[in-house]
Amino acid sequence: MDKACHLSVVLDLSPTQWHLSAQPTNPHPLSLSAFLSQLLAFLNAHIACKDENSLAVFGALPGKSVLLYASSERYREDGLEAADANTYRPFKIMDSIVMKSIQDQVDALGLPEEEEPIGLVGALTKSLCYINRVTNPGSSSGTSRSDDAAVLPDPRILIVTVSPDQSPSYIPIMNSIFSAQKLKVTMDVCKLFGSDSVFLQQAAHLTGGSYINIERPDGALQYLMMSFLPPPGIRQLIAVPTQDKIDFRAACFCHKNIIDIGFVCSVCLSSEIPIALISMLVFTAHIHLSSLLSTSTRMFYLPHEVPYKDTSTIECCTTSSSGCTASYSCCTTPYTSRRGVTPAYTCEHASEIHKYNRRDPSTGKQWCDAQWHACGSAVVGDPQYQYHHA
Amino acid sequence: MTSTESHKRHSLIQPFRAYETALSTLGRLHIIPQSSSKLSLNATFKTSLRHAITGGGASSSFGVPAEGDSRHPSPSIETLDAFALERWETILHYMVSSGAGRNPTRPSQGVLFLLQRSGLMSGVQNSSLQITSLGFQFLLHTPHAQLWELLLQYLYMAEERQMDLVEVLSFLFMLSTMELGRDYSVEHLSPTQVAMLEDLRDYGIIWQRRPQSKRFSPTRLATTLTSSSPPLPTASGGGSQGQNQGFIILETNYRLYAYTDNPLQTAVLNLFVSLKSRFPNLVVGSITRESVKKALANGITADQIISYLTTHAHPQMRKNKPLLPVTVQDQIRLWELEKNRVKSQEGYLYTAFASQADYEYVLNYAKQLDVVLWESSSRRCFFGSLEGHPNIRGFIERRTAGNA
Incomplete structure (x- = not known):
């Protein structure tokens, strides 16, 4: 806690969502300008905590992402307000630069651009790159404030978001999470408006950060100060709210839908289903699952209802109210089973993979089955597949 | 199972203790008034903190900037750094060479008085001030620690000089929040603070064009008071840039090479190294029993020597693990033990x-x-x-x- 820390803020600047958030019909409307004044107070507090603390603010705009402010850069004084005896100078510089860049960026947005998806992933990866640069100063970065590597040991990212999840960005977000884990970056998420974000929940959980869906957005400053100001080093002293329930659902690679149950290729673990293989697929996802399977007991029989013969369409299975958000599968089943590769069934609650290889006693041929195991109290089942019978 | 439990308990106790320490520190600073039932910030502190973070108020606690003056533009940062460095090294150099009988530039009377009062130097008349063992230890500290040591002494002295401690302290903190390379106005300062200007100018903490000038600029010594960034960027750089971290190479055969042309650093090294030869940018010497015993006799401890060598080690040395050769470290400690062999008791x-x-x-x-x-x-x-x-x-x- 004696060490300096770095904070990167990723600010969601989606005009549509902020407009919706500011609607007076909301129980607690919050406009962007009202929130920015709260955010600036929070950023000031972060700078005030320690003289060496550094800060970077990234904006996620429709279709692009920009660096709004970085404390390591030197800004020219021309456009800034004159010094004032009652305000700490670095606060003033930071505040006016952040406001000015947001103003510039928002002004530059054209009308048609507003419909583009928000550049959250871009902002996230930029902030990770920035952290990588300041924590590992190379020989070339002579002007950077970080004199030695020990100066910035405690980097973290705060994502302030108002937009809903965009399922196409599942893979890049997961990749950002993994790089954040490698860089030992904590990711905090502050959800100001809208329903819970599945991916960002996972991001906060996997990097040891905290995810807060703010109930009273008009009092956001209180949440920011109490939960996101202490650096990770102090969080064992100051209790920071954590999630009691985390949505671990993933998005399928083929249609980018958020699914409860999916099929994971045991070979590459992440492959999309190639179109050329569709006809060869012996088992694929079922079409009517969401209507058929509403309870976890029905899920027990799920595999038996999966057609073994090839189907012309592939869809992702989605079940509601499943006790276990497991994903399993094998996209290239005929191939893999012929080659003796076992499909893997993973349950993310237990994060275990159970694999079984058996030989059919009568024919001597290898066949695979898999056992789903219990998640909590709900026994999910023991589906069996016999691919080569097909 | 027991080991994990005890480990868990241990890891729980550590934060708890840190929490208690933090609370008691805040309590002693009167930021959190003592109360058994609840924790709440001192009301005045709360309002001021809120003002500071959100801006506003009329306390002028961050210094009133002076109006731009076309005839005398604000000094450049290089000028300020050079000024601060010159003043600060004059003080240290005076201290280090007082024992050697040489006559370096004397710092001003106020500084001499402060050095004497703080026990870093002693003497009957000002003309014959001699460095004390405390002073030798002082020389081996980091510039930051030295600066605060002098300022704390200044605070003690301010009390005796009937200066208002609150004003002195608030002026020091105000200086630490000021911006390097900017002029500030003298007009809004209280008489106590105006009186301080002269002293602080002698220490190299602020810069003024003329003693009666209506404006002053803080130097890097001032703006880094409350941070841990180096207060004197070129202080130990030996004139060249990029080497400000370290310049000493120590070998296992007790030989020491110091890449410096700074007379102050050479003089400090001379406290515990017997210097053999000197080149334009290099000083060669060796650590001997006699040189260390001389330092010990001056009141410097073995740990201080080792920590000085560690903090000023050349980047080349930083590849070694441990940084300093173990033989040399141990030998310096053994020499110290040798000195402490005899203990007197009445x-x-x-x-x-x-x-x-x-x-x-x-x-x-x-x-x-x-x-x-x-x-x-x-x-x-x-x-x-x-x-x-x-x-x-x-x-x-x-x-x-x-x-x-």
Whole structure:
């Protein structure tokens, strides 16, 4: 806690969502300008905590992402307000630069651009790159404030978001999470408006950060100060709210839908289903699952209802109210089973993979089955597949 | 299972202790008033903190900037750095060379007085100030620690000079929040603070064009008061940039190479190294028993020598693990132990007992009191510590009176 820390803020600047958030019909409307004044107070507090603390603010705009402010850069004084005896100078510089860049960026947005998806992933990866640069100063970065590597040991990212999840960005977000884990970056998420974000929940959980869906957005400053100001080093002293329930659902690679149950290729673990293989697929996802399977007991029989013969369409299975958000599968089943590769069934609650290889006693041929195991109290089942019978 | 439990408990205790320490620190600063039931910030502190973070208020606590002046533009950062460095090194250089009999530039009277008051230097008249053992230790500290040591001393002195401590402190903190390379106005300062300007100028903390100038600029020494960034960027750089971290290479054969042309650093090294040869950018010497003993005699400890060598080690040395050769470290410590071999303790020698029985009787009594430091029954004498003397004396007197 004696060490300096770095904070990167990723600010969601989606005009549509902020407009919706500011609607007076909301129980607690919050406009962007009202929130920015709260955010600036929070950023000031972060700078005030320690003289060496550094800060970077990234904006996620429709279709692009920009660096709004970085404390390591030197800004020219021309456009800034004159010094004032009652305000700490670095606060003033930071505040006016952040406001000015947001103003510039928002002004530059054209009308048609507003419909583009928000550049959250871009902002996230930029902030990770920035952290990588300041924590590992190379020989070339002579002007950077970080004199030695020990100066910035405690980097973290705060994502302030108002937009809903965009399922196409599942893979890049997961990749950002993994790089954040490698860089030992904590990711905090502050959800100001809208329903819970599945991916960002996972991001906060996997990097040891905290995810807060703010109930009273008009009092956001209180949440920011109490939960996101202490650096990770102090969080064992100051209790920071954590999630009691985390949505671990993933998005399928083929249609980018958020699914409860999916099929994971045991070979590459992440492959999309190639179109050329569709006809060869012996088992694929079922079409009517969401209507058929509403309870976890029905899920027990799920595999038996999966057609073994090839189907012309592939869809992702989605079940509601499943006790276990497991994903399993094998996209290239005929191939893999012929080659003796076992499909893997993973349950993310237990994060275990159970694999079984058996030989059919009568024919001597290898066949695979898999056992789903219990998640909590709900026994999910023991589906069996016999691919080569097909 | 038990080991994990104990580990868990241990990891729980650590944060708890840190939490208690933090609370008690805040309590002692009166930021959180003592209360058994709830924690709440001091009301004044709360309002001021809120003002500071959100901006506004009318306290002028961050310094009133001076109006731009076309005839005298604000000094450049290089000028300020050079000024601060020059002032600061003058002070240190004066200290380090006072023992060597040379006559370097004298700092101003105020600085000399402060050095004398703080016990870093001593002398009957100002002309013959001699560095003390405290002063030698001071020289081996980091510039940041040195600066605060002097300023704390200044605060003690301010109390005696009937200056308002609150104003002195708030001015120091105001300086630390100011911006490097900007002019600030003198007009809004209180008389105490104006009086401080002169002292701070002598230490190199602020810069003024003329003593009566209506404007002043803080130097890097001032703006880094409350941070841990180096207060003197070029102080130990030996003139060249990029080397400000370290310049000393120490080998296992006790030879030491210091890449510096800075006379101050050479002089500091001279405290515990016997210097052999000097080149334009390099000083070569070796750490010997005599040189270390000289330093120890000056009151410098082995740990201070080692920590000075560690903090100023050349980047090339940083590849080594451990940084300094173990042999050299151990030897410096052994030399220190050598010095500490003899320990003196005050006491009384009891001798010339009339008979062996008398001797043993008194000795027994002294042993019961646990005050015997040394005894020799063949010579019938023992040595007792100072605090046991009244008792033993009374005992002997009572005994002789009883015999008589």
